[in-house]
Amino acid sequence: MTSESPQPDDRDGETAAPPLDRRLSDMPKDVLAHLAEDLGLDPTRYDTARDLAEAVQQRRQLIAAMDRAALLEVIRWGRRPVAFDATNEQIAQEIARIQSMRFSGLSQRGLVALARLRGLEVADDVPTPRLRHLLKKQEGFFSRLNRRRRALLGSIVANIVGDGQLSNEYEFLPPEPGGPAAPDSPPADSLKADIEESGLFGGITSRIKRTADQYLNQKLDEIEARIDRKLDEIDRRLAEWRDKEIANRIRILKITLWASVIVAVVSLIYSYVTAYLWPH
């Protein structure tokens, strides 16, 4: 565990690396590999657990220093579900699952964030075409070939089963106020694009899952509306009961007052009679 091997992500041999987080160095290699995969690293590139732990630590530091707005923009572009208050690391883990190579709809800062999370070292001011070129170049020949093959398969399957697009509205995060305008429209949510990104079974599974999610969301909205109606009904009935109850109490008070007044009148007559007509 302590053997020294060349580290693929070492940038500068002269600068002293920060001390390795003890929690990471104590982790077994398979757990580290899982963590590295979640963060978009390829664990097979690292020989020892220490190298892997250092790479994970560097990736975590990179993610922590990244612009949150840029990360959220990539999430919106990738149409990924994420909580509004998710941490940078949770967002980065979700971005690491995005395999798409269609960068339309992503601004320059989003492309920079995506490129860095895909392992490219790029400056903040690299122009968009260059970033797209670098990202495509990083993909590799065989990966590109496989993607083309999946795209072809996707178009065939889409032609066979029909490519009814799901709603193109991204519904997990609110739109960013005052954010940079997207240069062009985001990628369409089609079966072909799903298969191109995740393969035949992965694409179909993802499509079914998303359709099921949409159905569930629709049903949940209906249930929510029904609950709201029920709550309104309960509120209305409670208001009626409250008014009726108060009216009832006032009526009882009124009857008591009537009784008191009648007794007082009788008493007054009695007092008058005993005082003037038949005095003691």
Place this chain on the structure above:
Amino acid sequence: MPRIDFFHFFRYLLGIVVTVYATVVTLQSLYDWYVYLSGGDKYISMLRRYVIVQGLRLRFRAFWGDVLICLLLCVVFVLLWRAHSIVWQTEDTLHRHDVRIATTR
């Protein structure tokens, strides 16, 4: 031996007993509600706000007629009380006058 008027005796007794009973029960109920609603629990706080909202949303127009009648009956009751005082004062005055006349005879 003191002269007891049973009608007034019963009236006073009933008035005192009923007033004390109604006051004790009302104060007890108000104290119970105060203790219950002054809790620091989240749900009690919600209930407290809900009670305030329900109070603010009361529709007085639904029972303002009964409230007016109650107020008028209260006024009548106070006037009758005053009338009792006047009758008894007059009786006292006449009684003293009769006593004085009797002594002068």
